[in-house]
Amino acid sequence: MRSRLGGIVAGIVLSLAAGGAAADPASDGMTGEQLYYLLVAEFATVQREPQLAIPAWREAAKLAPEANVLGRATQITAQFGDFPGALQLAKRWRETAPGNAQADQFEAALLLTTGQDEQAIQLLQATLARFPNNPKVTLQLAELLVAHGRSGEARRLLSALADKDPQSAAAYYALGRIDLDEKQPEHAIPWLVKALSLRPDWQEAAISFAEAQQATQGTTAALHSIQSFTASHPEATLARLYLAALYLKMGGLTQAYRLYQNMARQNPDDPDIILSLGLMDVERGNWKNAEAALQRARELAPQSPAPLYYLGRLYEAQNRWAEALQWYQRIHPGPLYSEAELRSARVEYLLGHHDKTIKKLRALAAARPHEAQIPLLEANLLQDSGHLHQALQVVRQALQRMPNQPGLWYAQGAIYEQLKDYPAMEKAMRTVIRLAPDHAQAYNFIGYSLVERHSNLVEAQKLLSKALSLSPDNPEILDSIGWLRHVRGDNLQALEYLQKAHTALPDNAAVSAHLGQVLWSLGRHTDARQVWQSALQKHPDDATLKSNLARQP
DSSP, X not given: OHHHXXXXXXXXXXXXXXXXXXXXXXXXXXXXXXXXXXXXXXHHHHTTOHHHHHHHHHHHHHHSOOHHHHHHHHHHHHHTTOHHHHHHHHHHHHHHOTTOHHHHHHHHHHHHHTXXXXXXXXXXXXXXXXXXXXXXXXXXHHHHHHXXXXXXXXHHHHHHHHHHOTTOHHHHHXXXXXXXXXXXXXXXXXXXXXXXXXXXXXXXXXXXXXXXXXXXXXXXXXXXXXXXXXXXOTTOHHHHHHHHHHHHHTTOHHHHHHHHHHXXXXXTTOHHHHHHHHXXXXXXXXXXXXXXXXXXXXXXXXTOSHHHHHHHHHHHHTTOHHHHHHHHTTOOSSTTHHHHHHHHHHHHHHTTOHHHHHHHHHHHHHHXXXXXXXXXXXXXXXXXXXXXXXXXXXXXXXXHHOTTXXXXXXXXXXXXXXXXXXXXHHHHHHHHHHXXXXXXXXXXHHHHHHHHTXXXXXXXXXXXXXXXXXXTTOHHHHHHHHHHHHHTTXXXXXXXXXXXXXXXXXXXXXXXXXXXXXXXXXXXXHHHHHHHHHHHHXXXXXXXXXXXXXXXX
């Protein structure tokens, strides 16, 4: 719930700030001191110097406590990230301008950002009583009520708004979002259709409509829907981003890449789009293009740690460990810092600093004992180095602290599989399923293990079917199903699944080995050799691929 609220709050804060009027330094009767602080505050704001702007706005608001000055001070202080300070100013702004619903909304948004959700609800309820015909207040309160599990109240508010104003596309959209969030997509569709009929260019509504179609009719229906919308509205960047995500989900890396290339040409100064294009170049192995895009994103967003982090990931993908480490170490405490710490530890281990890395990870685990990612990384490093029993010990100790963490149970199951302790593996994976019933990979893990061992194929079928129902486009699960079909002798059906898996994971050695085997079994020896040979170029030491290529018809 909190992650969704974060988006709501950010949107409110930014939209209100964008619409706020600047303080008027030419107001009648303004003293020289008041004018001085207002000019300093505005100059520092334009120069993006929060250390000067925030105290200057605070002093300007103190010396000239007028509504427009307090509003501007609140907005800028919030934009620079000082939410507690902005909240103090917002309260004064609301008290100074009791007839301004915007002041109430801004204070409510800041209450949310500072974790005072119930106070925000109470404030908006009081605001709505004073401004019963203000749709923005209604919508903000409805979203907040939904986020706190009070969807019934939200529905009543929105239905009343729609009755008062049948042209309120926002009310219909919000009603549709409630149904989507409550897993009732079939009920959401009529509301979203109504919203789009009133605002045909509303890309958020188009995305929500596609989500509802995906839930009721499948990914292909969603794809067609959003393709139609973006064809009619080529400027709709959010909708095209959603379309790219759908392409990726369906294994359409090339289509998604082309879409991002077009968006980057149309939005050359958008750091998020440029960054995403760089990440796709990393995925495609286009190292030169990836570095250029990530460096450009860094220029466009010099304060963001994301370009630094992904430059580290870029060099990691090339096994250039020392250079990757340099980028990670440039990230300061804040967003992505914890992730960069763990990536740094992994890189140092790969550079051969094993004892130093393990000591660092254990210190981090002691400082943050309930972060599962830390012991998971240590166990993964030990596992990859062949120290299976040490890895198992790390996971067991972590499970004593975090017994309900599915990721730790999954890691334990994977280690037991390597140790060939299959009953223990299955017990661990079934614990994952008990803790996280929708964990498709746990079903897949047990099912694939059974197939590989030609053990209880009936149970394997049940498990893999469940995994596929939970994640129908997952290429690893498609591979497992295809391999099961092959083991059962149905190579034509196996081919269908394995071709889909190979399209999504063309460089995966196991998938390539499986696809080649099925092609070979169907008498398509040349095609099989091509698949194996292509995979061997990426995995020159893979024993299975080498063995397969040595076959004779």
